[in-house]
Amino acid sequence: MQASEVTGSPRFTGKQRVVLLVLLGAGFMLSVDFSILNVALPEVGAGIGLGPTGLPWITSAYALPAAGFTLLFGRLADLFGRRRLFMTGLALLFGASLLGGFAANPAMLLVSRLFQGLATAMTIPTALSLLTTTFTDSSQRRRVLGLNGALLSGGFSAGALAGGALVTALGWRAAFFINVPVAAVILLATPFVIAESTRDGRVKLDVPGAVTVTGGLLAVIYAIIEHDLAVGGLGVVLLGAFWAIELRAAAPLAPMRILRKPSVKWGNYAGLVIFVVEPGMIFLMTLYLQQELHLSPLLTGLIFGIPGIASMFAGVLAGRFIGRFGSRTVLAAGMAVQGLVIVPLIFLGTGHAALLVLIPSLFVGFFGHVSAIVAFTVTATSDLPDREQGLATGLTSMTQQAGVTVGIPLLSAVAATQAGRLTGIHLGLTVAVVLILASVALVWTRLRATGEHGPAAEADNRRDLVNVAD
Numbered sequence: 001m002q003a004s005e006v007t008g009s010p011r012f013t014g015k016q017r018v019v020l021l022v023l024l025g026a027g028f029m030l031s032v033d034f035s036i037l038n039v040a041l042p043e044v045g046a047g048i049g050l051g052p053t054g055l056p057w058i059t060s061a062y063a064l065p066a067a068g069f070t071l072l073f074g075r076l077a078d079l080f081g082r083r084r085l086f087m088t089g090l091a092l093l094f095g096a097s098l099l100g101g102f103a104a105n106p107a108m109l110l111v112s113r114l115f116q117g118l119a120t121a122m123t124i125p126t127a128l129s130l131l132t133t134t135f136t137d138s139s140q141r142r143r144v145l146g147l148n149g150a151l152l153s154g155g156f157s158a159g160a161l162a163g164g165a166l167v168t169a170l171g172w173r174a175a176f177f178i179n180v181p182v183a184a185v186i187l188l189a190t191p192f193v194i195a196e197s198t199r200d201g202r203v204k205l206d207v208p209g210a211v212t213v214t215g216g217l218l219a220v221i222y223a224i225i226e227h228d229l230a231v232g233g234l235g236v237v238l239l240g241a242f243w244a245i246e247l248r249a250a251a252p253l254a255p256m257r258i259l260r261k262p263s264v265k266w267g268n269y270a271g272l273v274i275f276v277v278e279p280g281m282i283f284l285m286t287l288y289l290q291q292e293l294h295l296s297p298l299l300t301g302l303i304f305g306i307p308g309i310a311s312m313f314a315g316v317l318a319g320r321f322i323g324r325f326g327s328r329t330v331l332a333a334g335m336a337v338q339g340l341v342i343v344p345l346i347f348l349g350t351g352h353a354a355l356l357v358l359i360p361s362l363f364v365g366f367f368g369h370v371s372a373i374v375a376f377t378v379t380a381t382s383d384l385p386d387r388e389q390g391l392a393t394g395l396t397s398m399t400q401q402a403g404v405t406v407g408i409p410l411l412s413a414v415a416a417t418q419a420g421r422l423t424g425i426h427l428g429l430t431v432a433v434v435l436i437l438a439s440v441a442l443v444w445t446r447l448r449a450t451g452e453h454g455p456a457a458e459a460d461n462r463r464d465l466v467n468v469a470d
Helices: 003-007 014-048 056-068 070-080 082-101 106-134 138-170 179-193 207-226 229-248 262-292 297-305 308-325 327-340 343-347 352-381 386-415 421-449 455-469
Strands: none
Touching (some): 014 179, 056 207, 070 386, 082 106, 082 179, 138 308, 207 229, 262 352, 262 421, 297 352, 327 352, 343 421
């Protein structure tokens, strides 16, 4: 390994910096939007007339399309143009945010959330694939993916910190309107700074594969949210049908040779666990802070938002760590840190002295979490040619959205098995620790068994990409 790979990467050109501003700005905006609306849910529900039973659908109406359509849109970007789909997603977000801001009844609000979820499913994987295909130098790509992770986490923290103040000062509609000018600026700038990707007109869309995988994902995610076993069974059948179709399709939506790649398979498995555990842990600790320690929503937001600064540093440094130690090592280490810092939280009591343990744990845990996110993204996307980067980033984005959607209901269901609220929180955290640490061992051994050793394998990976492209 050359020293340049460890010490730094080639400097970005002026045009590359503008591309970064546009693409990373889109991800930051969506992350802020997600976080602000989480903080604003009670105010939004009260303002639009949604009762306690309808309130969860403000989140679910977004989560279903955001997770269910991400893989499809990632592949469509490969086939029909990444910039085109990126701009379509931004335009849809612009319109959906206006609709939500002017919503006069619950139906209008939920439709706007549905369209915001679709816009996210279009924008996130296409922005990520535009990043991975624009920055082809391996060290630059690691640095860019690190910045992407830092800004996504920074957006979440900024939304948590600013959301309460924004909604208090301007009302819940501001949580929707804030997207409108940002989306408009990015949409207008995109054609001037980002080139359209090369498309292969000979490749046709695998319609049966698209229908079965999207329907299956929607059904499984709905079943998890609503605890509907019958719909979950239907989802499993549809995903099984998708697998069978892809084995026989002349131009499959997701070629099996890609899904069988250890870097893709185990990288996405790691990403799923990462995103199941962290949002679930944050949800349980939110309950702990507000219901056990009786802190206000503003203080709760500060407790989560301030340690989020550590996640921004992690995003900046993770690319350098990967260049030095390899993505496998950083992935396993980040997951281990994320899991181990939850252990002391299992023993927290009801006194405010618990904050002396909680806040440092969040600092360290967020650092490990974001480092693992960057390493998972590098692992799952770096072993594929440019013409399949939309599919690769569609998979990673789907993994992220599915994990975020599944994590809270899963750990909440575990906690609900206990009569005492604090006992239930402790049990949910224990399950989270066991899940992530067991997964660390699995990911470490499976990637090692297939020769995924990080930088030393890059030359072999490049030869594989040439062979696939041919």
